[in-house]
Amino acid sequence: MQYRPLGSSDIRVSVFTLGCSGIGGLNWLKGVSHGWPPIDEEEVVQGVKAAVDAGVNHFDTADLYGNGESERRLGRAFRKIGLRLDDYVIASKTGYLQGSAEHPYDPFHIRNQCEQSLRNLGRDYLDLYYLHNAQFGDDDRWLGPAAETLCDLQKAGKIRLRGQSAYSHADFEKTIPIVRPDVVQTKVNAMEPEMVEPGSGLPQLMEKNGITLTAFAPLAQGRLLGLFRPENPPQFGNGDVRSNNDGFSKEQLQQLWRSLNPIIERFGDDPKILAGLFFHAILNYDRVAAFLSGFQAAEMVQNNLAALEACQPTSEDLAFVREQFR
Numbered sequence: 339m340q341y342r343p344l345g346s347s348d349i350r351v352s353v354f355t356l357g358c359s360g361i362g363g364l365n366w367l368k369g370v371s372h373g374w375p376p377i378d379e380e381e382v383v384q385g386v387k388a389a390v391d392a393g394v395n396h397f398d399t400a401d402l403y404g405n406g407e408s409e410r411r412l413g414r415a416f417r418k419i420g421l422r423l424d425d426y427v428i429a430s431k432t433g434y435l436q437g438s439a440e441h442p443y444d445p446f447h448i449r450n451q452c453e454q455s456l457r458n459l460g461r462d463y464l465d466l467y468y469l470h471n472a473q474f475g476d477d478d479r480w481l482g483p484a485a486e487t488l489c490d491l492q493k494a495g496k497i498r499l500r501g502q503s504a505y506s507h508a509d510f511e512k513t514i515p516i517v518r519p520d521v522v523q524t525k526v527n528a529m530e531p532e533m534v535e536p537g538s539g540l541p542q543l544m545e546k547n548g549i550t551l552t553a554f555a556p557l558a559q560g561r562l563l564g565l566f567r568p569e570n571p572p573q574f575g576n577g578d579v580r581s582n583n584d585g586f587s588k589e590q591l592q593q594l595w596r597s598l599n600p601i602i603e604r605f606g607d608d609p610k611i612l613a614g615l616f617f618h619a620i621l622n623y624d625r626v627a628a629f630l631s632g633f634q635a636a637e638m639v640q641n642n643l644a645a646l647e648a649c650q651p652t653s654e655d656l657a658f659v660r661e662q663f664r
Contacts, residue, residue: 339393342627344427344499345520346548349465351396351427353621354646355552356389356639357630358397361411362404364577367434371577372402377634379411384636386415390426392643398552398630399459400431400470401451409458423461429521429552430455431503433470433484443469443480445487452496466521467491468501472509485517507539514543521627526553528562528616528663529594534623541624550627553620561585561594562616563609564602568592597662604658605649613642614649615659622656 341350361382365373386397399408409430416423432442432451439447452467467488474481488500499520502513510522522544524533533540534551544551557563559580566572568591574581584590605611620629631642651659 340621341395343550344466344627345550347499347520349427349499351628352394353628354389354392354394354617354643355396355398355628355630356386356394357554357632358399358408358412359403360632360634361385362399362402362408365402365404365407366577367402371579371582372434373404373577373579374634375575375578379414381635382411383415383418385633385639386412387419388636388639388643390419390421394643396427396429396628398429398554400434400468401455401458402431402434402470405435406454406458409455413459413461417460423459427465428459428461429466429468429501430459430464431468431470431501433468433473433503441475441480443474443484445483445490448484448487449491452491456496463495464497466499466501467497468503468519468521468523469513469517470503472502472504472506472513478512481513481516485513488517507533510540510543514547514549518547519549521552522549523552523554523630525555526551526620526623526626526629527556527558528619528659529558529597530555531619531623531660531663534620534626536624544625550625552628552630553626554630554632556620556629556631557613557616558585559583561591562598563612564598564607565609566591568595600662601659605655610641610645611649613645614647615651615655617642617646618649618651619656619659622653 340353343350360374363376436442491497501521502517502519503523504510526534568588571588572586633639
């Protein structure tokens with residue numbers, strides 16, 4: 339397992355980070371699903387154990403995932419295995435759940451959510467705490483107060499590093515000068531590499547401010563593995579977050595396969611090889627600390643860990659992959 343630094347800190351994390359959104363189960367927010375099908379808790383325990391045994395030391399969750407159930411299950415899994423959660427790097431986030439607050443980024447609410455996340459996990463501090471989005475209200479009213487609250491939590495020893503999760507260069511151009519995060523998080527995969535392309539807005543900001551990045555959706559919710567065909571688009575159950583994703587439509591899958599076909603012709607159709615190829619494609623970009631590998635079963639963790647080792651692409655291989663999606 340390789341390890342890379344978070345920001346300019348001395349905290350080093352495994353490039354394979356276990357993403358824990360899938361272990362929160364079903365979750366609805368304002369009528370929109372942000373959750374996944376229910377998962378057996380023993381699968382969570384075995385998935386976490388497989389990750390730890392392979393050298394994974396970084397686990398990413400959020401108050402949003404299952405309304406705290408992901409955090410609680412992660413904490414219980416470590417206790418059942420007999421490991422100290424304090425020996426691992428734990429990241430959580432806030433910014434979607436509003437409760438009775440005026441806004442999710444009301445300072446009092448952020449502090450309350452942080453304390454609740456700590457109770458859920460069974461810890462006294464978080465290694466990394468993200469603002470989960472860049473939605474700060476009219477005229478970004480809550481941006482300054484949210485940033486100040488993160489600093490206060492850091493000074494109080496409740497969090498070690500500050501993070502900002504967002505979805506566009508404009509979001510980061512707005513937030514980085516004020517939040518001053520150590521780490522940013524956004525969607526990055528072979529289909530959607532624009533956030534880490536050299537010379538674009540976010541990489542320049544990261545270089546200037548000593549920031550590193552964690553990437554979610556590295557396999558585009560499984561679409562990059564060649565498992566979903568346009569002639570038979572998948573139908574996901576009620577409450578499955580993938581049901582909101584147009585990327586699984588016939589038209590979008592047809593477009594995807596125009597890029598996937600030459601890749602499969604060159605590397606084969608083994609999902610393990612393809613997963614490893616796309617993981618390494620992300621890690622090849624500058625200032626990427628880690629990618630988040632989600633799971634709903636222990637076997638998924640084992641397969642993705644094996645994929646990272648099974649495929650060792652050359653620079654020419656990675657250039658070929660980038661060209662197919664350009």
